[in-house]
Amino acid sequence: MTLHSSLLVVDGTQYSNWNRQIFEEMRAGGVSAVNATIVYWENARETLSRIAGWNALYEQHGDLVMLARTMDDVLRAKSIGKIAILYGLQNCSPIEDDIGLVEVFRDLGVRTMQLTYNNQSPLATGCYESSDSGITRFGRVVIKEMNRVGMVVDMSHSAERSTLEAIDISNQPIVISHANPSFFHEAKRNKSDDVLRALAARGGLVGFSLYPFHLKNGSRCTPGEFTDMVARTVDLLGVDHVGIGSDLCQGQPYSVLEWMRNGRWSKETDFGEGSANNAAWPEPVSWFRSSAHFPNLTSALDKAGFSEADVAKIMGGNWIRILRDAENSRDRHAPAAAGESVVS
Amino acid sequence: MTLHSSLLVVDGTQYSNWNRQIFEEMRAGGVSAVNATIVYWENARETLSRIAGWNALYEQHGDLVMLARTMDDVLRAKSIGKIAILYGLQNCSPIEDDIGLVEVFRDLGVRTMQLTYNNQSPLATGCYESSDSGITRFGRVVIKEMNRVGMVVDMSHSAERSTLEAIDISNQPIVISHANPSFFHEAKRNKSDDVLRALAARGGLVGFSLYPFHLKNGSRCTPGEFTDMVARTVDLLGVDHVGIGSDLCQGQPYSVLEWMRNGRWSKETDFGEGSANNAAWPEPVSWFRSSAHFPNLTSALDKAGFSEADVAKIMGGNWIRILRDAENSRDRHAPAAAGESVVS
Numbered sequence: 001m002t003l004h005s006s007l008l009v010v011d012g013t014q015y016s017n018w019n020r021q022i023f024e025e026m027r028a029g030g031v032s033a034v035n036a037t038i039v040y041w042e043n044a045r046e047t048l049s050r051i052a053g054w055n056a057l058y059e060q061h062g063d064l065v066m067l068a069r070t071m072d073d074v075l076r077a078k079s080i081g082k083i084a085i086l087y088g089l090q091n092c093s094p095i096e097d098d099i100g101l102v103e104v105f106r107d108l109g110v111r112t113m114q115l116t117y118n119n120q121s122p123l124a125t126g127c128y129e130s131s132d133s134g135i136t137r138f139g140r141v142v143i144k145e146m147n148r149v150g151m152v153v154d155m156s157h158s159a160e161r162s163t164l165e166a167i168d169i170s171n172q173p174i175v176i177s178h179a180n181p182s183f184f185h186e187a188k189r190n191k192s193d194d195v196l197r198a199l200a201a202r203g204g205l206v207g208f209s210l211y212p213f214h215l216k217n218g219s220r221c222t223p224g225e226f227t228d229m230v231a232r233t234v235d236l237l238g239v240d241h242v243g244i245g246s247d248l249c250q251g252q253p254y255s256v257l258e259w260m261r262n263g264r265w266s267k268e269t270d271f272g273e274g275s276a277n278n279a280a281w282p283e284p285v286s287w288f289r290s291s292a293h294f295p296n297l298t299s300a301l302d303k304a305g306f307s308e309a310d311v312a313k314i315m316g317g318n319w320i321r322i323l324r325d326a327e328n329s330r331d332r333h334a335p336a337a338a339g340e341s342v343v344s
Numbered sequence: 345m346t347l348h349s350s351l352l353v354v355d356g357t358q359y360s361n362w363n364r365q366i367f368e369e370m371r372a373g374g375v376s377a378v379n380a381t382i383v384y385w386e387n388a389r390e391t392l393s394r395i396a397g398w399n400a401l402y403e404q405h406g407d408l409v410m411l412a413r414t415m416d417d418v419l420r421a422k423s424i425g426k427i428a429i430l431y432g433l434q435n436c437s438p439i440e441d442d443i444g445l446v447e448v449f450r451d452l453g454v455r456t457m458q459l460t461y462n463n464q465s466p467l468a469t470g471c472y473e474s475s476d477s478g479i480t481r482f483g484r485v486v487i488k489e490m491n492r493v494g495m496v497v498d499m500s501h502s503a504e505r506s507t508l509e510a511i512d513i514s515n516q517p518i519v520i521s522h523a524n525p526s527f528f529h530e531a532k533r534n535k536s537d538d539v540l541r542a543l544a545a546r547g548g549l550v551g552f553s554l555y556p557f558h559l560k561n562g563s564r565c566t567p568g569e570f571t572d573m574v575a576r577t578v579d580l581l582g583v584d585h586v587g588i589g590s591d592l593c594q595g596q597p598y599s600v601l602e603w604m605r606n607g608r609w610s611k612e613t614d615f616g617e618g619s620a621n622n623a624a625w626p627e628p629v630s631w632f633r634s635s636a637h638f639p640n641l642t643s644a645l646d647k648a649g650f651s652e653a654d655v656a657k658i659m660g661g662n663w664i665r666i667l668r669d670a671e672n673s674r675d676r677h678a679p680a681a682a683g684e685s686v687v688s
Contacts, residue, residue, distance in 0.1 A: 045389045052444025100396025107452060 008032045008078065009294050010316035012112075012207035012245030013088065013156070015333075017252045022291065023064040026083045029294035031130035032316060033074045033084035035245075038110075040090050040117055041263030044101055047094040051108055054085065058289035066150055067097060067109055071324040088154065088177065088322070091117035092142070099145050102208075106149040111323055113146065114154045115139060115166060118272070119265065124155075132159035135166055147172045150330035156189070156245070163195050172329055173203035174254065174320055179246030180209050181236075184229040185216045187262045193236060200241035204226060205322050206233070207245025212282035213273035214247070219283040223296065225302035230314065239310045243318045244297065249281065250290055257281055265324060352376045352422065353638055354660035356456075356551035356589030357432065357500070357522035361596045362401055366635065367408040369594075370427045373638035376660060377418045377428040379521065379589075382454075384434050384461055385607030388445055391438040395452055398429065404628025411453055415668040431499065432521065432665070436486070443482075443489050450493040455667055456521060457490065458498045459483060459510060462616070463609065468499075468506035471532045472616075476503035479510055491516045493672035496666060500533070500551075500589070507539050513629055516673055517560035517666055522589030524553050525580075528573040529560045533617060537560035537580060544581035549666050552577075556626035557617035558591070563627040567640065571648035574658065583654045587662045588641065593625070601625055 009030050015037035016022050026034065037049040058066060068074045068084035077084035087110045095101040095113075105113075115127035115135075123139035125132040135143070143166060146153055153174040155163040167174055176199060182190045191199075196206060208230060215221035216229070233242055249256070257280075261272040271279055287296045294315075301311045353374050359381035360366050370378065382394040402410060412428035421428035431454045439445040446457075460470035467483035469476040470585075479487070487510060490497055494620045497518040499507040511518055520543060526534045535543075540550055540557075552574060559565035560573070575587055593600070601624070605616040615623050631640045645655045649683075 043389075043391055045387075048388055048392075048445060048448050049442060052442065052448055055444060055447045098393060098396065100399060101392060103399045104392050104396055104452065108448065109451075 005030075007312055008074070008268075008316035008320060009298075010074075010243065010319035011035065011176070011248070011291070011294075012205075012243055012319055013037060013209075014246060014248045014250075014291075015090075015252070015256075016248055016250035017256075019251070020061055021065070022250055023061055023083060025290045025292040027064060027081070027294040029062070029290070031083055031291050031294055032078045033068060034291075035086045035088060035112060035319075038087050039092050039094055040260050041093050041265070044094050044096050044098075047105070051087070054087075065221070068224075069109055069325055071320050074182055074320065086111045088112040088114075090114050090154075090157065092121050092123050093117075095142070097122065097138075099141060102142060102145045102151060103149045106151045110151060111326070112152045112154045112175065114157055114177075115142070116155075116158045116162065118157050118261075124166065125159040127157055128161050129159055130135075132161040134161045135169060139166075143169050144171075146170075147329065150326040150328075152326050160192060160195060163191075164198055167195075167198045167202050167204065170202070173205065174199065175204055175322060176206045176245075178207050178209045178211070178214075178247045180214045181206075181233055183232065185212060185214060187273065196237055197231070200237035203241075203322075203325075205241050205243050205318050206237075207243045207319070208233075208305060209245055209247045210285065210288045211247040211249075212284060219285055221285050223287055223300035224304070226297075227300045227306075230301065231304060231306075234310075234314075239313055240318055240321075242314055244315060246288070246291075248284075248291065252281070253301040254280060315324055322338060349374075351642070351656055351662035352418070352664060353642075354418075354587065354663035355379065355592070355635070355638075356519070356549075356587055356663055357381060357553075358590060358592045358594075358635075359434075359600075360592055360594035361600075363595070364405055364408070365383055366594055367405055367427060369634045369636040371408060373635040375427055375635050376422045377412060377430060377663075378433040378635075379430045379456060379663075381434050382431050383438055383607070384604050385437050388438050388440050388442075391433075391449070395431070398431075400411065403674060413453055414671055415664050418664065430455045432456040432458075434458050434498075434501065435460075436465050436467050436659055439486070441466065441482075443485060446486060446489045446495060447493045450495045454495060455670070456498045456519065457498045458501055458521075459486070460499075460502045460506065462501050462605075468510065469503040471501055473503055473654050476505040478505045479513060483510075485512055487513050488515075490514075491673065494670040494672075496670050504536060506540060507535070508542055511539075511542045511546050511548065513607055514546070518543065519531070519548055519666060520550045520589075522551050522553045522555070522558075522591040524558045524573060525550075525577055527576065528559060531558060531617065534558055540577070540581055544585035547585075547666075547669075549585050549587050549662050549665070550577070550581070551587045553591045554629060554632045555591035555593075556628060559629065563629055565629050567644035568648070570641075571644045571650075575648055575650075576646065578654075578658075583657050584662055584665075586658055588659060591631070592632075592635065596625070598624060615646070 010033045012035050066082045074084040115124040118126040118128040154177045156176050156179050180190045212218040261270045354377045356379050410426045418428040459468040462470040462472040498521045518657050524534045556562040606612045
């Protein structure tokens with residue numbers, strides 16, 4: 001199967017050292033939209049500068065990329081040959097202690113927010129903590145506020161109990177934007193069958209990760225092993241509840257990996273999913289080193305026997321559905337963001 | 345003349361202690377849109393909380409007020425019986441030292457920004473400084489960036505040379521959102537004929553202030569004296585270059601006046617336009633104490649002999665034109681804000 005030009009390809013997580021070459025690789029790979037991580041540990045003020053950084057990229061490379069505030073913007077971007085950028089927060093640090101900042105960042109284009117990044121946060125427990133106390137008081141009201149303004153809860157880096165509780169509390173489907181099932185590869189960042197089943201039962205989505213620490217055999221994972229995982233997950237959840245969240249981090253120096261792992265929270269080095277002897281960025285799988293390789297995923301799914309309709313859902317359709325539903329559920333009193341109609 | 349229901353009334357400056365009663369007075373007064381000051385000395389982070397505060401007002405009083413991102417939103421608000429809120433910054437403090445924050449705040453709904461508030465700023469000189477060095481290096485590039493993203497330059501609290509230079513540098517019309525001509529009443533905040541003529545020659549607008557310190561005879565200024573000022577200004581500039589910027593500050597405690605005057609910049613008390621013996625909020629004129637009194641302005645203009653078409657321009661039409669022109673001039677590469685069309 002060749003990559004159909006009508007296919008909507010949505011990557012649920014990337015954090016690259018964005019530049020023209022990377023945008024050109026996205027276009028070469030037929031990528032329609034990317035949920036771009038804009039922060040890990042940044043506070044509100046710092047997050048504004050990250051958004052300003054993207055605005056500068058739109059000025060410099062406006063022929064290739066544009067901000068998408070809505071799924072209609074994603075379709076429009078595709079029709080004019082541009083890649084649509086969505087914003088995702090990998091942590092709740094941008095809202096600090098202020099529930100009002102959820103809507104402010106939603107209005108700036110943020111579509112997803114993780115409640116935790118590895119550690120305990122004011123909202124929930126991260127996947128590297130030894131004890132998981134579940135969703136906090138602040139966490140409960142933030143989830144409701146995210147539901148109200150149409151920002152999707154993301155539990156990729158959260159612990160099990162917290163994740164199950166977030167699924168239950170949210171009145172909108174939530175996502176695990178970038179992680180794999182534990183049955184495929186045991187890792188603190190991967191997810192149990194229980195979590196995945198609960199996620200899907202409430203309409204949510206898991207985005208499969210290509211980050212080697214999340215893969216069976218790491219950097220040597222084959223396309224066939226990857227699609228076997230996809231097939232088994234589809235058997236478990238149904239084809240409407242899976243997508244891609246590649247976790248591509250192209251061109252990032254080691255200092256960025258240190259920032260992700262250590263932020264400002266520790267003076268000792270935390271190696272995250274690596275170790276002292278294996279501290280560096282992992283070597284990517286040979287068949288997925290950049291966004292230009294998305295056609296390898298599509299053809300592997302085809303080879304694994306998925307129908308064209310199912311490939312379309314996995315490669316982007318499910319992400320579009322979840323994000324559009326979040327847009328439509330936005331509280332009637334919320335001021336309309338671009339492209340959304342004003343309801344009287 | 346009665347207040348025509350089709351009249352678009354735009355107040356170019358208010359900073360009230362917003363609540364339901366004030367919004368109801370706006371509706372009673374036939375106000376279509378208010379450019380609401382959201383900060384005087386607040387930095388970027390603090391400004392986000394001011395915006396969050398407005399979001400809370402939309403949640404609580406969504407039947408009366410809504411954020412307007414465009415002039416089409418203003419018309420829509422009027423058609424559904426709501427007051428449209430625009431955001432104005434009375435100082436450049438929200439952008440700190442980061443030109444990228446101009447667009448970020450524009451995307452959050454900010455339509456006007458003063459380059460200075462009384463004092464020297466990184467951009468220009470304020471009207472209370474003894475020496476005016478004009479537009480700074482940072483000021484020049486910020487004006488160009490404001491032009492690019494469609495944020496209108498406001499020089500109400502700026503000094504003469506800086507104002508003349510801003511008019512010259514900007515490739516879009518600028519405003520003096522709330523001040524009166526010096527010929528009417530001599531005050532550091534009021535403007536010379538030279539400034540007003542230069543402003544109008546480049547398509548700009550002055551919004552007449554009802555703040556007693558800006559009025560002849562202060563709190564005892566009569567409607568007739570006020571409309572005489574309007575008439576003489578229209579003779580000087582033409583009817584397309586004047587509007588209203590009432591500077592209403594309803595229900596604000598003295599502490600807010602102190603914040604406006606002193607911010608965090610001095611440990612000594614600065615009394616602004618007042619004095620040690622006259623430190624408090626001035627008593628408003630009897631015929632303009634709240635937004636409910638806008639019909640008094642309209643009828644005074646009618647009584648002074650202005651045509652219905654001219655009254656419509658003065659009471660709101662000119663503000664709508666300036667703000668719409670700013671929207672339309674927005675750089676083609678800038679991501680579209682709500683209601684603005686995406687240009688490929």
